[in-house]
Amino acid sequence: xxxxxxxxxKYILILCTFFIGCFPLHVLAEKExxxxxxxxxxxxxRKSISLPQAPQMCDTLADIARKxxxxxxxxxxxxxxxxxxxxxxxxQQIINQVEVVKKLCRAYQNYYYYYxxxxxxxxxxxxxxxxxxxxxxxxxxxxxxxQADNYQPGIAECFRSFAVIYLSQSAFGLAMEYYxxxxxxxxxxxxxxxxxxxxxxxxxxxxxxxxxxxKAAEAIEKGREHIRKNDP
Numbered sequence: 001x002x003x004x005x006x007x008x009x010k011y012i013l014i015l016c017t018f019f020i021g022c023f024p025l026h027v028l029a030e031k032e033x034x035x036x037x038x039x040x041x042x043x044x045x046r047k048s049i050s051l052p053q054a055p056q057m058c059d060t061l062a063d064i065a066r067k068x069x070x071x072x073x074x075x076x077x078x079x080x081x082x083x084x085x086x087x088x089x090x091x092q093q094i095i096n097q098v099e100v101v102k103k104l105c106r107a108y109q110n111y112y113y114y115y116x117x118x119x120x121x122x123x124x125x126x127x128x129x130x131x132x133x134x135x136x137x138x139x140x141x142x143x144x145x146x147q148a149d150n151y152q153p154g155i156a157e158c159f160r161s162f163a164v165i166y167l168s169q170s171a172f173g174l175a176m177e178y179y180x181x182x183x184x185x186x187x188x189x190x191x192x193x194x195x196x197x198x199x200x201x202x203x204x205x206x207x208x209x210x211x212x213x214x215k216a217a218e219a220i221e222k223g224r225e226h227i228r229k230n231d232p
Contacts, residue, residue, distance in 0.1 A: 045080050054084045071108040098122045115154035156185040176206035197223040
Protein backbone atom coordinates (compact mmCIF):
# COMPACT_ATOMS: atom_id res chain seq x y z
CA UNK A 1 0.00 0.00 0.00
CA UNK A 2 1.32 3.42 -0.95
CA UNK A 3 1.58 6.18 1.61
CA UNK A 4 -0.58 9.17 0.65
CA UNK A 5 0.68 12.71 0.33
CA UNK A 6 -1.25 15.18 2.45
CA UNK A 7 -3.14 17.43 -0.01
CA UNK A 8 -2.36 20.61 1.91
CA UNK A 9 1.36 20.15 1.36
CA LYS A 10 1.40 19.27 -2.33
CA TYR A 11 2.41 22.83 -3.23
CA ILE A 12 5.50 22.42 -1.04
CA LEU A 13 6.38 19.18 -2.78
CA ILE A 14 6.00 20.78 -6.20
CA LEU A 15 8.27 23.66 -5.14
CA CYS A 16 10.97 21.31 -3.86
CA THR A 17 10.96 19.00 -6.87
CA PHE A 18 10.83 21.87 -9.37
CA PHE A 19 13.90 23.68 -8.13
CA ILE A 20 15.93 20.52 -7.70
CA GLY A 21 14.83 19.10 -11.03
CA CYS A 22 16.67 21.55 -13.27
CA PHE A 23 19.00 19.48 -15.44
CA PRO A 24 22.32 21.30 -16.10
CA LEU A 25 23.07 19.24 -19.19
CA HIS A 26 24.70 22.12 -21.02
CA VAL A 27 27.68 21.82 -18.67
CA LEU A 28 28.19 18.23 -19.75
CA ALA A 29 27.67 18.96 -23.43
CA GLU A 30 30.07 21.89 -23.55
CA LYS A 31 32.86 20.33 -21.51
CA GLU A 32 35.89 19.76 -23.72
CA UNK A 33 33.65 19.66 -26.78
CA UNK A 34 35.49 21.43 -29.60
CA UNK A 35 33.38 19.98 -32.42
CA UNK A 36 31.05 22.81 -33.49
CA UNK A 37 28.79 20.51 -35.51
CA UNK A 38 28.44 18.18 -32.51
CA UNK A 39 27.67 21.14 -30.27
CA UNK A 40 24.97 22.35 -32.63
CA UNK A 41 23.36 18.94 -32.94
CA UNK A 42 23.49 18.51 -29.16
CA UNK A 43 21.65 21.81 -28.76
CA UNK A 44 19.08 20.76 -31.37
CA UNK A 45 18.39 17.51 -29.49
CA ARG A 46 17.91 19.45 -26.27
CA LYS A 47 15.42 21.81 -27.94
CA SER A 48 13.51 18.93 -29.54
CA ILE A 49 12.70 16.79 -26.47
CA SER A 50 8.95 17.25 -26.93
CA LEU A 51 9.00 16.02 -30.54
CA PRO A 52 8.21 12.39 -31.47
CA GLN A 53 11.55 11.98 -33.27
CA ALA A 54 13.59 13.24 -30.31
CA PRO A 55 14.62 9.80 -28.91
CA GLN A 56 15.91 8.75 -32.34
CA MET A 57 17.79 12.04 -32.64
CA CYS A 58 19.43 11.33 -29.27
CA ASP A 59 20.46 7.86 -30.46
CA THR A 60 22.08 9.47 -33.50
CA LEU A 61 23.90 11.94 -31.27
CA ALA A 62 25.12 9.08 -29.06
CA ASP A 63 26.44 7.17 -32.08
CA ILE A 64 28.32 10.21 -33.38
CA ALA A 65 29.79 10.91 -29.92
CA ARG A 66 30.82 7.28 -29.46
CA LYS A 67 32.68 7.27 -32.78
CA UNK A 68 34.38 10.52 -31.78
CA UNK A 69 35.34 9.05 -28.37
CA UNK A 70 33.47 11.92 -26.72
CA UNK A 71 32.26 10.33 -23.49
CA UNK A 72 30.66 13.51 -22.17
CA UNK A 73 28.41 13.99 -25.17
CA UNK A 74 27.54 10.29 -25.21
CA UNK A 75 26.27 10.60 -21.65
CA UNK A 76 24.55 13.84 -22.62
CA UNK A 77 22.70 12.11 -25.46
CA UNK A 78 21.47 9.36 -23.16
CA UNK A 79 20.42 11.92 -20.54
CA UNK A 80 18.50 14.00 -23.09
CA UNK A 81 16.71 10.85 -24.22
CA UNK A 82 15.74 10.32 -20.58
CA UNK A 83 14.32 13.86 -20.53
CA UNK A 84 12.05 12.96 -23.45
CA UNK A 85 10.44 10.24 -21.34
CA UNK A 86 10.58 12.09 -18.03
CA UNK A 87 8.46 15.00 -19.17
CA UNK A 88 5.92 12.59 -20.67
CA UNK A 89 5.73 10.61 -17.39
CA UNK A 90 6.53 7.39 -19.26
CA UNK A 91 7.43 5.27 -16.24
CA GLN A 92 8.83 2.18 -17.93
CA GLN A 93 10.93 4.17 -20.37
CA ILE A 94 12.19 6.34 -17.50
CA ILE A 95 13.26 3.23 -15.58
CA ASN A 96 14.98 1.76 -18.64
CA GLN A 97 16.75 4.97 -19.65
CA VAL A 98 17.95 5.77 -16.13
CA GLU A 99 19.73 2.41 -16.19
CA VAL A 100 21.26 3.24 -19.58
CA VAL A 101 22.62 6.54 -18.25
CA LYS A 102 23.86 4.95 -15.04
CA LYS A 103 25.68 2.22 -16.97
CA LEU A 104 27.43 4.81 -19.15
CA CYS A 105 28.34 6.89 -16.12
CA ARG A 106 29.86 3.90 -14.35
CA ALA A 107 31.85 3.01 -17.45
CA TYR A 108 33.18 6.56 -17.75
CA GLN A 109 33.39 7.20 -13.99
CA ASN A 110 30.96 10.11 -14.07
CA TYR A 111 29.49 10.04 -10.56
CA TYR A 112 27.72 13.35 -10.86
CA TYR A 113 25.24 12.32 -13.55
CA TYR A 114 25.02 8.78 -12.20
CA TYR A 115 23.45 10.07 -9.00
CA UNK A 116 21.67 12.98 -10.63
CA UNK A 117 19.51 10.83 -12.90
CA UNK A 118 18.88 8.33 -10.11
CA UNK A 119 17.82 10.94 -7.57
CA UNK A 120 16.45 13.82 -9.61
CA UNK A 121 14.75 11.78 -12.27
CA UNK A 122 13.79 8.29 -11.04
CA UNK A 123 13.22 9.03 -7.35
CA UNK A 124 11.68 12.44 -8.03
CA UNK A 125 9.34 10.79 -10.55
CA UNK A 126 8.16 8.29 -7.94
CA UNK A 127 7.60 11.03 -5.36
CA UNK A 128 5.62 13.14 -7.83
CA UNK A 129 3.53 10.10 -8.72
CA UNK A 130 2.88 9.45 -4.98
CA UNK A 131 4.67 6.08 -5.17
CA UNK A 132 6.31 6.75 -1.84
CA UNK A 133 7.23 3.20 -0.86
CA UNK A 134 9.05 2.66 -4.16
CA UNK A 135 10.76 6.03 -3.76
CA UNK A 136 11.95 5.09 -0.26
CA UNK A 137 13.30 1.77 -1.56
CA UNK A 138 15.29 3.56 -4.28
CA UNK A 139 16.58 6.20 -1.84
CA UNK A 140 17.93 3.53 0.51
CA UNK A 141 19.65 1.74 -2.38
CA UNK A 142 21.10 4.98 -3.66
CA UNK A 143 22.35 5.99 -0.22
CA UNK A 144 24.20 2.68 0.16
CA UNK A 145 25.95 3.16 -3.19
CA UNK A 146 26.75 6.83 -2.57
CA GLN A 147 28.28 5.96 0.80
CA ALA A 148 30.28 3.12 -0.75
CA ASP A 149 31.54 5.54 -3.43
CA ASN A 150 32.07 8.22 -0.78
CA TYR A 151 30.30 10.59 -3.17
CA GLN A 152 29.04 13.42 -0.99
CA PRO A 153 26.57 15.07 -3.44
CA GLY A 154 24.88 11.67 -3.88
CA ILE A 155 24.56 11.29 -0.11
CA ALA A 156 23.16 14.82 0.15
CA GLU A 157 20.62 14.07 -2.58
CA CYS A 158 19.39 11.05 -0.61
CA PHE A 159 18.89 13.18 2.50
CA ARG A 160 17.00 15.74 0.41
CA SER A 161 14.72 13.03 -0.98
CA PHE A 162 13.96 11.76 2.53
CA ALA A 163 13.20 15.34 3.57
CA VAL A 164 10.80 15.90 0.66
CA ILE A 165 8.87 12.76 1.56
CA TYR A 166 8.65 13.68 5.25
CA LEU A 167 7.58 17.18 4.30
CA SER A 168 4.81 15.79 2.13
CA GLN A 169 3.54 13.88 5.17
CA SER A 170 3.60 16.97 7.42
CA ALA A 171 6.33 15.30 9.48
CA PHE A 172 8.04 18.67 9.84
CA GLY A 173 10.52 17.58 12.51
CA LEU A 174 11.92 14.78 10.39
CA ALA A 175 11.84 16.94 7.27
CA MET A 176 13.83 19.65 9.03
CA GLU A 177 16.30 17.07 10.33
CA TYR A 178 16.99 15.69 6.85
CA TYR A 179 17.20 19.10 5.18
CA UNK A 180 19.79 20.00 7.80
CA UNK A 181 21.66 16.74 7.08
CA UNK A 182 21.67 17.58 3.38
CA UNK A 183 22.93 21.11 3.99
CA UNK A 184 25.60 19.85 6.41
CA UNK A 185 26.98 17.48 3.76
CA UNK A 186 27.39 20.28 1.22
CA UNK A 187 28.88 22.72 3.71
CA UNK A 188 31.28 20.27 5.35
CA UNK A 189 32.48 19.08 1.94
CA UNK A 190 32.86 22.69 0.74
CA UNK A 191 30.52 22.08 -2.21
CA UNK A 192 29.03 25.26 -3.67
CA UNK A 193 25.49 23.99 -4.31
CA UNK A 194 23.42 26.59 -6.17
CA UNK A 195 20.06 25.36 -4.83
CA UNK A 196 21.16 25.73 -1.21
CA UNK A 197 19.02 28.88 -0.64
CA UNK A 198 15.93 26.84 -1.62
CA UNK A 199 16.86 24.19 0.93
CA UNK A 200 17.39 26.82 3.62
CA UNK A 201 14.02 28.35 2.75
CA UNK A 202 12.24 25.01 3.07
CA UNK A 203 14.07 24.28 6.32
CA UNK A 204 12.83 27.65 7.59
CA UNK A 205 9.28 26.75 6.63
CA UNK A 206 9.56 23.52 8.63
CA UNK A 207 10.84 25.49 11.61
CA UNK A 208 7.87 27.86 11.37
CA UNK A 209 5.49 24.90 11.35
CA UNK A 210 7.23 23.64 14.50
CA UNK A 211 6.98 27.08 16.14
CA UNK A 212 10.74 27.58 16.09
CA UNK A 213 11.02 31.20 14.90
CA UNK A 214 14.69 31.58 15.86
CA LYS A 215 15.63 28.51 13.83
CA ALA A 216 13.57 29.80 10.90
CA ALA A 217 15.23 33.22 11.02
CA GLU A 218 18.68 31.62 11.17
CA ALA A 219 17.93 29.45 8.12
CA ILE A 220 16.60 32.40 6.13
CA GLU A 221 19.67 34.47 6.91
CA LYS A 222 22.01 31.65 5.90
CA GLY A 223 20.12 31.32 2.63
CA ARG A 224 20.54 35.05 2.02
CA GLU A 225 24.26 34.80 2.78
CA HIS A 226 24.59 32.08 0.17
CA ILE A 227 22.79 34.23 -2.40
CA ARG A 228 25.01 37.23 -1.63
CA LYS A 229 28.09 35.04 -1.85
CA ASN A 230 27.15 33.83 -5.33
CA ASP A 231 25.80 37.13 -6.63
CA PRO A 232 28.13 38.27 -9.45
